[in-house]
Amino acid sequence: MQKSIGLINERIRDGNARVVSAEEMPDIVQELGEEGALEEVDVVTTGTFGAMCSSGAFFNFGHADPPIRMERIWLNDVEAYAGIASVDAYLGAASDSDTQGMEYGGAHVLEDLVAGSPVELRALSRGTDCYPRKTITTELYLEDMNHAIMCNPRNAFQRYAAATNTSERTLHTYMGTLLPHGGNISFSGAGSLSPLANDPHLRVIGSGVPIFLCGARGMVVGEGTQSSPGSGFGNLMTTGDLKEMSHDFLRAATFTGYGATLYVGVGIPLPVVDIGVVRSTAVRDEDISTPIVDYGVPRRDRPTVRTVTYQDLKSGFIEIGGEEIRTSSLSSFRKARDVAGELKRWIESGQMLLSMPTRTLDATRTVHPIRETAQAPRVKEIMEKNVVSIAEDEEIRTAAKNLLRGETNHLPVLNGEGKLVGIVTTYDISKAVVRPDSGPRVRDIMTRKVIKTSPDEPVDIAARKLEQHNISALPVVDDADRLLGMLTAIDLGKLFGGRWRR
């Protein structure tokens, strides 16, 4: 059996359509069977409410007198992209304020506008014959704009990799606060309520399909940037009128140490036209798996610690290596339910009709990493290979001599097998001279917890280590902890020129 979209819309218009949320659907299918569910249910509503950095809005402010061709534009000190026309701009949610940093960003401007607050528009121009004016500053409410159209390049990911951190320090990421030593797990997405999780093969979601976007009636533009449905990580480009949006479903946020982002509520009603839709909307949290990746490894290809399902993640605990680790969601499931519920009311009351995609999206598409024409430099390319070191049972006097001989402030300390076991600095030696009771050998005064790097580590990552630990040199060791060289702030200075300062 098949059901046409025309029939479904007729039922919606008559107020007879049976609309259920994606949370209710699995039980209905289980009870009535697939054929029975197809007959019974007309529309399944979905919803998600979470951080979607890749969001923003186009504005048209109207012309001033005398007119200005706005070349650089700020809204409450957050710079918007002005390269589109004379009085137009695109404000990205993730751009930070010039004056308040990441505490206030494009997302906050959008939230302020939607909440009814005025924002200050500031613009500069070099002046032209047709647009003589060079500056303008004015206060605008949302209703003062000719157009304010939200257009989000990448929304509503099908699922998202969860995050943990096995390194030794707390990380502040776009996946929230990650405690050291794998102390917590953070995840994103609404699981079985997520729009794309209910249509992974993109059979009814596509260009032109009506959606709920932050409380407004919006639309799917097409596939989102970086959408990778072929690998289970599809997303959508969406649009809607900012003037119709509600503060309940659009919220600005800041991830400490990372930046501003926008919490967006997206819901898509799925017409139950055939058995295929019945099957895909019967998905449960336990059917959707996602990897937990280790953000403690600062590389693109982060290792996967474990693969889990959204049911596991939502339970509050995940077992890793015999330990129960607590989970935290960044998305709000309560709000995701509100989105699906609101959408359900719209359709039941005939306020929204459904349509099939005017253009279908390619469900096999995958994305790849950037093509890098030059590899990011590695530690071995700039490290100092002629390194003066010292054995741990030498006398402190010898260490002092070696430091002088090597014209350096850092002396790596090796054990009998030639492995790195510590480091001594000129400061350690001066301390030993003032406090002679510390013992006569290098091992008595060395720092044992050495921050180190490896020859193949990208220089940027080694540089961050220096910065974070407020040190100026890193021993370079191989897998067996044998010393290969030293990387110092001076080596970095040679590479980055004026950019690297300590």
Added chain:
Amino acid sequence: MKLLVTFSRKGGHEPVIARTVKETGVLINVERAHIDSHAGEVLIDVPAESAETVCRSMVGAGANVKVLEDAVVRDENECIDCGACISVCPQDVFFLDENWHLQLHVERCVLCGKCVVACPHNALSILE
């Protein structure tokens, strides 16, 4: 009432807490302390009526005193019930109820401030 006392130890090792107890006769409950060779940060709980006396004595001893909430405070208008705060709290203060609303066991809070940093919506605070 909870007070956050911070002091530098550069000018010798003045026993700020002990001195205040002796001077004021007020019993001070130390809830959390972090003291190293340079500085100290101690969270204390004192009876509300003695708070002013205690503050004065501690400031006299060269300490800085901030009045804190008795427990973390949540702004319900800003909170969206995500749950990002749940796994960072060492005291298991937060949990989601069966309707996915955030609930708090406030009595467990030791005002460490971890959740304040972790909340993306600026909904949590500990300063009065």
